[in-house]
Amino acid sequence: MSSPDPQRAGVPSSRLTTIALAGAAVLVLAGGGAFYLASQKAAKPVEAGSIAVRVGEKTCEPMDLTVPAGRSVFDIENASNRPIEWEILDGVMVIEERENIAPGFRSQLTARLKPGVYDITCGLLSNPRGKLTVTASAHSDAEKAKPPLKAFIGPLSEYKVYLALQSGQMVQATTALATAVDAGDLAAARTAYAAGRTAYRHVEAVSGRIADLENAIDPVAAYLAGREQDPAFTGFHRVEFGLWRQNATADLKPVVDKLASDTTVLRDRLKVMKFEPADLAGNAAREARRLAEGPVISGDSLYAGDDLTEFAAAVDGLEKPVSLLLPLVAEASPDMAKAVTDAFVATRGDIGKLAGATAVPPAYAAVSPEARKALATSFATLADAIDRINPALGLE
Amino acid sequence: MRISGLVGASALALIVSSGAFAQQASLDLVEPIAEYKIYVTEKVAKLVEDTTAFTAAVKAGEVDKAKALFAPTRVSYEAIEPIAELFSDLDVSIDSRADDYEKAEADPEFPGFHRIEYGLWEKNSTDGLAPVADKLLVDVKALEGRIASLTFPPEKVVGGAAVLMEEVAATKISGEEDRYSHTDLWDFRGNFDGARKIVELVRPLIAAKEADFLKTVDANFDTVDKTLSKYKDGDGYVTYDKLTEDDRKVLAASVNTLAEDLSTLRGKLGLD
Numbered sequence: 001m002s003s004p005d006p007q008r009a010g011v012p013s014s015r016l017t018t019i020a021l022a023g024a025a026v027l028v029l030a031g032g033g034a035f036y037l038a039s040q041k042a043a044k045p046v047e048a049g050s051i052a053v054r055v056g057e058k059t060c061e062p063m064d065l066t067v068p069a070g071r072s073v074f075d076i077e078n079a080s081n082r083p084i085e086w087e088i089l090d091g092v093m094v095i096e097e098r099e100n101i102a103p104g105f106r107s108q109l110t111a112r113l114k115p116g117v118y119d120i121t122c123g124l125l126s127n128p129r130g131k132l133t134v135t136a137s138a139h140s141d142a143e144k145a146k147p148p149l150k151a152f153i154g155p156l157s158e159y160k161v162y163l164a165l166q167s168g169q170m171v172q173a174t175t176a177l178a179t180a181v182d183a184g185d186l187a188a189a190r191t192a193y194a195a196g197r198t199a200y201r202h203v204e205a206v207s208g209r210i211a212d213l214e215n216a217i218d219p220v221a222a223y224l225a226g227r228e229q230d231p232a233f234t235g236f237h238r239v240e241f242g243l244w245r246q247n248a249t250a251d252l253k254p255v256v257d258k259l260a261s262d263t264t265v266l267r268d269r270l271k272v273m274k275f276e277p278a279d280l281a282g283n284a285a286r287e288a289r290r291l292a293e294g295p296v297i298s299g300d301s302l303y304a305g306d307d308l309t310e311f312a313a314a315v316d317g318l319e320k321p322v323s324l325l326l327p328l329v330a331e332a333s334p335d336m337a338k339a340v341t342d343a344f345v346a347t348r349g350d351i352g353k354l355a356g357a358t359a360v361p362p363a364y365a366a367v368s369p370e371a372r373k374a375l376a377t378s379f380a381t382l383a384d385a386i387d388r389i390n391p392a393l394g395l396e
Numbered sequence: 397m398r399i400s401g402l403v404g405a406s407a408l409a410l411i412v413s414s415g416a417f418a419q420q421a422s423l424d425l426v427e428p429i430a431e432y433k434i435y436v437t438e439k440v441a442k443l444v445e446d447t448t449a450f451t452a453a454v455k456a457g458e459v460d461k462a463k464a465l466f467a468p469t470r471v472s473y474e475a476i477e478p479i480a481e482l483f484s485d486l487d488v489s490i491d492s493r494a495d496d497y498e499k500a501e502a503d504p505e506f507p508g509f510h511r512i513e514y515g516l517w518e519k520n521s522t523d524g525l526a527p528v529a530d531k532l533l534v535d536v537k538a539l540e541g542r543i544a545s546l547t548f549p550p551e552k553v554v555g556g557a558a559v560l561m562e563e564v565a566a567t568k569i570s571g572e573e574d575r576y577s578h579t580d581l582w583d584f585r586g587n588f589d590g591a592r593k594i595v596e597l598v599r600p601l602i603a604a605k606e607a608d609f610l611k612t613v614d615a616n617f618d619t620v621d622k623t624l625s626k627y628k629d630g631d632g633y634v635t636y637d638k639l640t641e642d643d644r645k646v647l648a649a650s651v652n653t654l655a656e657d658l659s660t661l662r663g664k665l666g667l668d
Contacts (some may be wrong), residue, residue: 092486125497125505153421157426
């Protein structure tokens with residue numbers, strides 16, 4: 001943002017300091033503010049086509065502005081007797097602002113605005129706010145169908161934060177699991193296992209694509225030649241087999257130590273992983289489809305039987321990256337945004353129906369093949385809805 | 397919170413301003429913005445912890461203890477002030493000044509840290525401050541929740557460093573912020589650390605192309621650090637009135653230059 005350019009029509013700049021001093025609220029070291037004002041470069045002439053806003057004691061003149069989308073220059077005059085700041089607000093977020101405009105001074109503010117209705121501040125916090133309406137333009141319409149790369153930086157960053165937090169919790173849980181196994185504490189081990197699985201499900205849309213770690217952390221016996229006796233049967237499900245099928249922590253020490261170490265590697269790998277905008281919806285759709293085709297039909301947690309809990313966690317993990325895109329999707333197509341949101345509600349509802357109202361959902365063994373098939377259809381429908389996001393955002 | 401509006405607005409800005417040499421925003425910004433969010437998250441967690449102790453002291457009528465906790469508690473808030481524009485409503489209820497209210501200190505609406513500061517130092521009392529303390533704690537907890545669910549717009553993060561330096565240059569340098577306690581140097585510590593954090597996070601993206609720019613920015617931050625360090629007192633700082641006229645000028649000059657220099661950072665990263 002550029003520095004404020006305080007100016008006062010018809011007043012020689014030598015009076016700047018005097019006026020700024022008079023306007024400063026506290027005079028312990030008020031020279032600092034004056035120094036700042038005086039150090040700014042000479043005032044620019046008001047740009048042609050700029051929008052004049054006069055801030056009085058109680059209101060802005062005008063209180064209601066309309067500008068086209070794109071770049072606008074506002075010429076703000078402080079006609080009150082106190083220093084003011086002037087802000088353009090979208091909800092609680094300040095879009096642009098000018099601080100400390102002294103009484104009698106003017107300041108220019110340049111904003112690039114997208115269509116919508118914004119608030120403008122008018123002096124004291126208790127004063128009513130004005131309204132700024134920004135109307136659509138050809139540019140703003142084109143941007144909806146194809147947001148620029150920059151629009152995805154925030155969502156991608158936020159997803160990285162999510163992956164960092166969840167994988168941190170996963171490591172915490174597998175470390176606790178190792179401690180519980182060391183202590184021979186079966187109940188504590190089961191609790192830690194469940195916490196680790198929840199965190200793992202949250203990151204699985206991405207981690208499931210890291211083949212080497214996936215094969216160490218999450219192999220299922222059904223895919224191994226020697227099933228539960230296969231030396232490659234490691235990771236979470238090997239632990240699950242011990243804790244639930246064998247009801248014991250014995251023999252698990254090397255398995256949980258390796259799991260703790262592998263999940264730490266996974267966390268670090270996720271941290272340095274680079275993502276493209278299309279990965280957010282792309283990975284989520286792929287994972288939803290994988291769940292529909294495999295785990296929902298055959299069950300993943302054959303020994304603990306807590307698949308319904310895990311599927312609910314998986315849905316949370318799918319929804320995170322998608323929710324980060326939804327503001328952009330809503331711009332491009334409000335109907336599609338609603339369809340995606342509805343698909344998540346529907347799949348959650350379908351899991352909920354099978355889970356029932358009890359604290360612990362029924363074991364997945366009790367869920368019939370027909371019911372599994374219906375749930376798989378729910379996940380496939382969800383995958384279809386998520387799949388429509390990338391084309392709508394010009395990402396394909 | 398409607399992020400989309402902002403994203404759209406800046407997206408448009410890219411089209412409007414893209415000349416032949418306009419810098420394009422890069423996905424290399426993803427990691428710095430993610431790191432910054434984690435930094436802010438940790439600061440806000442500390443703010444909640446410290447505000448809990450501070451407001452408890454206020455409510456227990458422990459004037460001296462509350463006075464001792466006031467400045468250190470605020471440091472975490474001041475460190476995240478570059479992005480205060482993302483939660484302007486809470487910024488008002490947590491950190492607004494008496495000037496923002498019609499009846500100034502006497503205004504019943506005057507809230508937050510500075511309302512409590514006024515009571516503690518001007519009245520040497522916690523009378524009537526219990527509801528203000530309760531509200532402050534509710535607000536910083538709300539801030540923690542808000543931050544957790546907020547997608548940080550990159551142009552607001554990068555631009556925030558300059559916005560904050562401008563505010564320090566334009567107003568805070570006068571000692572207006574902590575006008576009753578004169579603990580401004582603590583706030584400055586938080587402000588400069590918070591602004592510099594942003595520069596540090598984007599440094600790898602511009603190190604090769606903008607070596608001179610970074611050298612100047614580093615030099616000014618270093619001057620600020622050196623100047624502030626002269627006034628260190630235990631874990632904190634002496635009161636603002638102890639600052640010599642010469643050092644105030646040094647600080648003002650540095651922060652003015654920082655405000656001006658950092659205002660170009662958005663453009664250098666393709667975020668204008």
